[in-house]
Amino acid sequence: MTPDLQLARLGLFDAKVPRYTSYPTAPRFNREVGGGHFARWIGEIAPGAAISLYVHVPFCRRLCWFCACRTQGTQSDAPVRAYLETLKAEIAMLKAHLPEGVHLSRLHWGGGTPTLLAPDMMTELAEAIRALAPFTEATEFSVEIDPGEIDGARLDALAAAGMNRASIGVQDFDPQIQATIGRLQSYEITRDAVAEIRARGVKSLNADILYGLPHQSKERITESVQKLLSLTPDRVALYGYAHVPWMAKRQQMIPTDALPSPQERLALFETARRLFLWDNYDEIGIDHFALRQDGLSIAARKGLLRRNFQGYTDDTAEVLVGIGASSISRFPQGYAQNAPATGAHTAAIRAGRFSTARGHEFSHDDLLRGRMIEQLMCDFRIDIAEITARFGVERDVVVALLQRSFDAFPGMLELTDEGLAIPPEARPLTRMVARSLDAYEMDAEGHSSAI
Numbered sequence: 032m033t034p035d036l037q038l039a040r041l042g043l044f045d046a047k048v049p050r051y052t053s054y055p056t057a058p059r060f061n062r063e064v065g066g067g068h069f070a071r072w073i074g075e076i077a078p079g080a081a082i083s084l085y086v087h088v089p090f091c092r093r094l095c096w097f098c099a100c101r102t103q104g105t106q107s108d109a110p111v112r113a114y115l116e117t118l119k120a121e122i123a124m125l126k127a128h129l130p131e132g133v134h135l136s137r138l139h140w141g142g143g144t145p146t147l148l149a150p151d152m153m154t155e156l157a158e159a160i161r162a163l164a165p166f167t168e169a170t171e172f173s174v175e176i177d178p179g180e181i182d183g184a185r186l187d188a189l190a191a192a193g194m195n196r197a198s199i200g201v202q203d204f205d206p207q208i209q210a211t212i213g214r215l216q217s218y219e220i221t222r223d224a225v226a227e228i229r230a231r232g233v234k235s236l237n238a239d240i241l242y243g244l245p246h247q248s249k250e251r252i253t254e255s256v257q258k259l260l261s262l263t264p265d266r267v268a269l270y271g272y273a274h275v276p277w278m279a280k281r282q283q284m285i286p287t288d289a290l291p292s293p294q295e296r297l298a299l300f301e302t303a304r305r306l307f308l309w310d311n312y313d314e315i316g317i318d319h320f321a322l323r324q325d326g327l328s329i330a331a332r333k334g335l336l337r338r339n340f341q342g343y344t345d346d347t348a349e350v351l352v353g354i355g356a357s358s359i360s361r362f363p364q365g366y367a368q369n370a371p372a373t374g375a376h377t378a379a380i381r382a383g384r385f386s387t388a389r390g391h392e393f394s395h396d397d398l399l400r401g402r403m404i405e406q407l408m409c410d411f412r413i414d415i416a417e418i419t420a421r422f423g424v425e426r427d428v429v430v431a432l433l434q435r436s437f438d439a440f441p442g443m444l445e446l447t448d449e450g451l452a453i454p455p456e457a458r459p460l461t462r463m464v465a466r467s468l469d470a471y472e473m474d475a476e477g478h479s480s481a482i
């Protein structure tokens with residue numbers, strides 16, 4: 032059997048498998064977690080601890096057809112300014128609950144397009160955040176930058192606010208593909224944005240590109256990756272295009288018959304992957320690449336890579352607080368997600384309440400399985416010794432779980448005294464192996480196996 036056929040037989044190509052940026056995954060959150068939990072969990076952060084913050088800006092000037100992010104198009108600044116006032120009020124409420132001396136490990140502005148904020152709005156937002164939790168020498172502040180929606184004044188404001196990392200959306204450089212996915216962005220615009228970002232001392236630049244786009248071929252992705260490599264990004268996220276027109280209505284503009292087949296998608300990923308490896312990028316987890324001196328690469332080598340809502344991270348903070356509509360917070364106690372709609376989020380904050388609409392309180396089993404899944408997604412292996420020591424469980428319990436995953440993928444995985452490993456040729460299966468450890472997915476399929 033060819034490797035492709037074997038992967039197909041194991042369900043790789045038709046699997047709607049989570050990306051496991053959390054465990055349980057966000058669709059499994061429940062309504063039992065509300066603002067009371069959120070306020071309590073904020074209050075239980077250790078005084079003087081380092082926390083991370085994610086700020087969500089759910090607006091864009093352009094609405095790209097391919098994009099599955101929940102975001103609103105707006106040409107005027109009025110809704111953006113109103114939203115900024117909500118963010119500031121939310122930050123002030125947080126400050127009233129946050130223990131003394133808390134400082135920032137990571138700050139990330141994402142969206143949507145946070146770079147549509149006017150320079151004075153960026154400054155106001157950054158000042159409010161610094162009043163909540165100050166930066167230290169080690170704080171990393173990253174911003175998602177749309178190269179088509181940025182200029183010198185906004186980059187100056189971001190640099191003055193302390194931005195030292197940036198992430199740009201590229202997707203693909205091919206003009207026909209760009210026209211088909213409704214996102215026109217010339218190579219020159221991207222190149223100039225990169226130069227302007229770097230001129231402000233940003234020490235790490237990430238670029239997002241996609242495989243599996245309509246009309247994409249091996250030749251075309253090769254050309255796009257080579258163009259990207261000419262800009263020497265420090266990190267690259269190579270995501271598989273998710274075509275979900277029933278959720279993201281704009282995707283109905285994209286002709287399905289121009290999409291590559293599942294086998295072609297795998298070949299596109301492999302083509303891009305090899306180009307990054309040839310150019311001396313390290314492979315990070317399932318879909319990232321980083322230069323050897325980049326923090327993500329260093330963390331991966333030391334076995335310190337973590338998985339969170341932004342994908343891969345070297346952040347060691349225990350708490351990530353999400354600010355803004357739909358943002359998700361992670362605490363040692365569980366997850367809490369803000370109301371997804373901007374209107375509902377704003378109404379709650381105006382009424383003096385946190386907008387937490389859903390979440391999940393961790394059980395011991397969640398934490399154990401969550402860590403095993405994180406190990407797989409980051410290191411392609413589960414270390415029995417770490418799991419038993421950290422969670423105080425018997426070795427037999429962990430081995431039984433691993434044995435079940437091993438048996439579900441005959442001939443593909445390695446099970447030894449140390450643990451379960453996914454060899455390089457089986458790595459396209461990583462999310463599926465992770466799913467075999469997911470008690471909630473298994474519940475949904477009718478054969479639960481919680482310990």
Ligand SMILES: C[S@@+](CC[C@H](N)C(=O)[O-])C[C@H]1O[C@@H](n2cnc3c(N)ncnc32)[C@H](O)[C@@H]1O
Nearest residue numbers: 097098099142143144175176177200239272273
């Ligand atoms: C919030 S957007 C990027 C920030 C900024 N608004 C921009 O356009 O440059 C985050 C990333 O999500 C990814 N993304 C959006 N829709 C996607 C889809 N349907 N499938 C896979 N990745 C997608 C894209 O790579 C995109 O760069």
Ligand code: SF4
Nearest residue numbers: 091094095098100143
């Ligand atoms: S890709 Fe960026 S600019 Fe385009 S719709 Fe999505 S978030 Fe907005």
